[in-house]
Amino acid sequence: MPDETRHAEAIDGAPSPRTAAVIPAAGRGVRLGRGAPKALRPLGGTPMLVHAVRAVARARTVSLVVVVAPPDGAAAVRTLLDEHPLPQAAGDTDVMVVTGGGTRQESVARGLAALPGDIDTVLVHDAARPLVPVETVEAVAAAVRAGAPAVVPALPVADTVKQIAPGTPAGEPEPVVATPERSLLRAVQTPQGFDRTVLAKAHADAPREGEGATDDAGMVERLGVPVVLVPGHEEAFKVTRPLDLVLAEAVLARRRVTDGF
Ligand SMILES: Nc1ccn([C@@H]2O[C@H](COP(=O)(O)OP(=O)(O)OP(=O)(O)O)[C@@H](O)[C@H]2O)c(=O)n1
Numbered sequence: 001m002p003d004e005t006r007h008a009e010a011i012d013g014a015p016s017p018r019t020a021a022v023i024p025a026a027g028r029g030v031r032l033g034r035g036a037p038k039a040l041r042p043l044g045g046t047p048m049l050v051h052a053v054r055a056v057a058r059a060r061t062v063s064l065v066v067v068v069a070p071p072d073g074a075a076a077v078r079t080l081l082d083e084h085p086l087p088q089a090a091g092d093t094d095v096m097v098v099t100g101g102g103t104r105q106e107s108v109a110r111g112l113a114a115l116p117g118d119i120d121t122v123l124v125h126d127a128a129r130p131l132v133p134v135e136t137v138e139a140v141a142a143a144v145r146a147g148a149p150a151v152v153p154a155l156p157v158a159d160t161v162k163q164i165a166p167g168t169p170a171g172e173p174e175p176v177v178a179t180p181e182r183s184l185l186r187a188v189q190t191p192q193g194f195d196r197t198v199l200a201k202a203h204a205d206a207p208r209e210g211e212g213a214t215d216d217a218g219m220v221e222r223l224g225v226p227v228v229l230v231p232g233h234e235e236a237f238k239v240t241r242p243l244d245l246v247l248a249e250a251v252l253a254r255r256r257v258t259d260g261f
């Protein structure tokens with residue numbers, strides 16, 4: 001694809017607003033088990049973070065990727081990304097590295113703070129979702145560009161979900177208080193796409209103490225701004241526990257056979 005059609009076009013000679021992806025990659029990966037920070041662990045021989053950066057950079061509209069590195073690992077992440085350049089399909093997408101914080105929310109806030117002024121659309125994508133298809137990234141970005149302030153890819157929930165009472169001590173049976181209607185539930189993924197101003201306000205207004213919000217769209221909901229869902233993808237799953245890594249390796253191996261990469 002020619003470079004001039006990859007990113008937003010200039011109108012009347014003025015630079016057009018651009019889309020950036022912020023990739024929080026500063027988590028330790030405690031649930032995956034001991035080892036390097038999760039984003040730096042290999043998947044098919046290549047760090048998970050590199051897969052995630054390539055996945056969003058392949059999207060036509062993304063012209064900047066901001067990687068949020070572990071607090072003590074920004075230099076190592078910069079080196080890693082230099083050693084794994086973007087494929088030609090990513091065109092002239094820039095990749096910046098900033099340092100993350102103690103929660104996902106704080107890490108995303110630091111990525112947002114680093115964005116240049118000409119960015120008007122922001123996709124926030126977990127490094128821990130390395131296999132998201134480019135079509136999902138494009139669909140989210142397109143929905144924001146079409147006017148939705150907050151867009152989230154999501155899938156129907158396969159299991160029945162129970163709500164429990166808070167405060168049950170660990171190891172004790174948990175009392176069930178409700179069974180939400182499953183057909184009304186969705187499991188949400190990333191990239192979550194936002195109008196930049198809306199996402200910046202959500203982060204500015206959100207409390208910073210504690211565990212932080214588990215996703216960015218939830219913070220936008222608290223502003224009273226509408227959030228809409230678009231179809232997610234099974235391969236955009238999050239690598240959280242060891243079995244997820246087994247699945248990710250299998251998906252990647254299948255892609256290498258069917259797609260030849
Ligand atoms: N302080 C943090 C915590 C999480 N993340 C990022 O947020 C994404 C989703 O988080 P999760 O899958 O929970 O990653 P971890 O926090 O690393 O996992 P765990 O909770 O098992 O430690 C990941 O890409 C992770 O690197 C981050 O940038 N900064």
Ligand SMILES: C[C@](O)(CO)[C@H](O)COP(=O)(O)O
Pocket residue numbers: 104126187188189190214215216238240
């Ligand atoms: C943002 C997210 O991936 C949406 O499903 C998820 O909420 C991240 O949660 P985690 O606890 O940081 O894994």
